[in-house]
Amino acid sequence: MPTQLLTVNAITKGFVANQPPIVKNISFSVYTGEIFALLGPSGCGKTTTLRLIAGFEKADTGTISMAARALDDSNIHVPPESRGIGFVFQDYALFPHKNVLENVAFGLRKVSKKKRQERAFEVLEMVGLTNLHSRLPHHLSGGEQQRVALARAIIARPKLLLLDEPFSSLDPGLRQSTREEVRSLLKAEGISAVLVTHAQEEALSFAERLGVMKEGTLEQIGTPERVYRHPQTAYVADFLGQTNFIHAHIKDGIAETPFGRVKVEGADSGNALLSIRPECLQMITPDSQGNTKSGRVVGQAFKGHDFTYQVEVDGQQYFIQTDYRCPFQIGDTVLLKAESAVAVTPDPA
Structure with missing residues (x-):
């Protein structure tokens, strides 16, 4: 039986008093080495859920734990830098004044400069960008910037990687090839991942399990084949295709x-x-x-x-x-x- 890495239990999060919460009593698990997707339209709460897992926001109620370690509950809020979680933002958030090597090395702290550079070159080789290590971000294509952001997120060997619409700004052809490259890298490195996306094809082809979200709630969780072929609600049937x-x-x-x-x-x-x-x-x-x-x-x-x-x-x-x-x-x-x-x-x- 696969072991659970991440456990999200009944989390709720609101931002405005007397208004419905953005995330409503959501629960799901992610297994070691698994790629999980949260799929839904804009405004359904999927990015807020990701930010709660990362620690950028604190849940109003519910608990989040990873490898049996509490990250968020009524008494505990572990800061993002102490969670062992990597994050790839939708806009990549690269430093424009730093070159590729410096951007990637920034993701590794508390080690010597020499070890940071050695590890940075190691992950750049994984993503096929060693020869571009001295370039600035604005001299890179969208796909190359995406791989730099990925390298920076995995340099510290996180147990879990969070991906917030990471392929949405890429052209369709490049989107598919980059998605396949990222998936192969995650599986080769044994990194668990949670992908947030509004694109049905992306979730169906990238994830091993997915959860379909609607207005802050999870409508259905299962393998892509199961959810597509056996939807439980009209919303899931319609949203999946x-x-x-x-x-x-x-x-x-x-x-x-x-x-x-x-x-x-x-x-x-x-x-x-x-x-x-x-x-x-x-x-x-x-x-x-x-x-x-x-x-x-x-x-x-x-x-x-x-x-x-x-x-x-x-x-x-x-x-x-x-x-x-x-x-x-x-x-x-x-x-x-x-x-x-x-x-x-x-x-x-």
């Missing part, structure tokens, strides 16, 4: 839908809101099967390796994801067939 919502009646785990009978996960009977991912819908020709209502293709978006179609059935439009070989065009009449559906808790009215 495009989906089709359908109201249906369920009996013995089977729902009657405009696409015929569909097996449902999460409910055995009664009325329910179903989430059906676009890739779980198929388009077939009308003469192949005659027991579902026909629809008309009203939209088509080509994305190189796949298509996203919109099909209208009884005045409602549904999204369907197919591969690039799909033959249907706008205006075609088709039947839809659902492979599976998940019953989710509707959003509050």
